[in-house]
Amino acid sequence: MCTAVTYRTHDHYFGRNLDLPSSYQETVTITPRNFPLPFRRAGLRRKHYAIIGVALVDRGYPLYYDATNEKGLSIAGLNFPGNADFKPEAPDMDNIAPYELIPWLLGQCTSLDQVKVLLRRLNLIRLPFSERLPLTPLHWMISDRDGSMTLESVQEGLRVYDNPVGVLTNNPPFDFQMHHLTNFLNLTRESPTNRFSPELHLEPYSLGMGALGLPGDLSSASRFVRAAFTKLNSVSGASESESISQCFHILGSVAQYRGCARAGDDGFEHTLYTSCCNTDRGLYYYTTYENSQITCVDLHRERLDSDQLVVYPMLKGQRIYLQNGCVPQR
Numbered sequence: 001m002c003t004a005v006t007y008r009t010h011d012h013y014f015g016r017n018l019d020l021p022s023s024y025q026e027t028v029t030i031t032p033r034n035f036p037l038p039f040r041r042a043g044l045r046r047k048h049y050a051i052i053g054v055a056l057v058d059r060g061y062p063l064y065y066d067a068t069n070e071k072g073l074s075i076a077g078l079n080f081p082g083n084a085d086f087k088p089e090a091p092d093m094d095n096i097a098p099y100e101l102i103p104w105l106l107g108q109c110t111s112l113d114q115v116k117v118l119l120r121r122l123n124l125i126r127l128p129f130s131e132r133l134p135l136t137p138l139h140w141m142i143s144d145r146d147g148s149m150t151l152e153s154v155q156e157g158l159r160v161y162d163n164p165v166g167v168l169t170n171n172p173p174f175d176f177q178m179h180h181l182t183n184f185l186n187l188t189r190e191s192p193t194n195r196f197s198p199e200l201h202l203e204p205y206s207l208g209m210g211a212l213g214l215p216g217d218l219s220s221a222s223r224f225v226r227a228a229f230t231k232l233n234s235v236s237g238a239s240e241s242e243s244i245s246q247c248f249h250i251l252g253s254v255a256q257y258r259g260c261a262r263a264g265d266d267g268f269e270h271t272l273y274t275s276c277c278n279t280d281r282g283l284y285y286y287t288t289y290e291n292s293q294i295t296c297v298d299l300h301r302e303r304l305d306s307d308q309l310v311v312y313p314m315l316k317g318q319r320i321y322l323q324n325g326c327v328p329q330r
């Protein structure tokens, strides 16, 4: 399970939870402008925008899970099993493998308008990265500072949706998720008043009762509703610290704790990392399952005209501030 969200205060933020039973050894990866990006059916791109995000680097190629470019355009890939359908190659189309989509769009677009133009010729093809890393079923949220869209390649073809909520989870398809919100249109951040019956004296006994009925389970349909409610009702100051705190809290409302959702024989789904990127300033913040301290990597501190990938291992061990010099026991 996974969730992606956008958040906006003074700056714009794009974040995600990566939920899996175990890691692929992903890293915070910067692809500078002159790193040659080969596309299997669309040639070699020698110059492109610089990109920061989380990727598995395999055979020298950045396999991004989510990323933002130096212009603030962002994309996250989320599981979409049973619905994602990638196609055979087609003439007169841009034939792009799913693992190439993030660098292909972020390398050349600055906004959703530019993405929309490229999507008219896009054909996501059934081409795996390697035998060890086969095709995986994904759909994507793509955002700039003014909006978001959802991209799904399904049996009927490529579906491009405006995403006015700025949230994406997993199954079912996005049009269902949007319609499903209608079931919750009575939820409110305010204290509810009695509409049950004028014949009864009913009063709220607790704050938060306006959101009674907000689904608390871990399914992707429920996480979509919960993340949407939390995000759309979010209040925070506009400073960097207040903004990223709120963005991490929104994602915290749909985080997965190890043990609550079994993933077959692989173990239990849990949030391996949570990220929140300030897309205006290229600051990629993250926490991991065991390290609740926020770590930040700054795109603009790297040599962006270089041709070498820059890779930072994610800091995974818990970091505790020892306020009075205490020594935690093992």
Ligand SMILES: C[C@H](CCC(=O)NCCS(=O)(=O)O)[C@H]1CC[C@H]2[C@@H]3[C@H](O)C[C@@H]4C[C@H](O)CC[C@]4(C)[C@H]3C[C@H](O)[C@]12C
Residues within 6 Å of the ligand: 001, 002, 018, 019, 020, 024, 056, 063, 064, 065, 077, 078, 079, 080, 081, 098, 099, 128, 129, 133, 134, 135, 136, 137, 138, 170, 171, 220
């Ligand atoms: C599984 C990940 C998404 C997490 C998620 O949505 N979980 C939900 C599970 S469920 O539906 O609710 O069951 C996705 C996001 C990005 C994906 C990775 C990226 O696409 C990059 C490469 C692409 C290669 O083809 C496969 C390995 C891979 C390294 C992918 C492995 C896996 O599919 C990742 C890590």
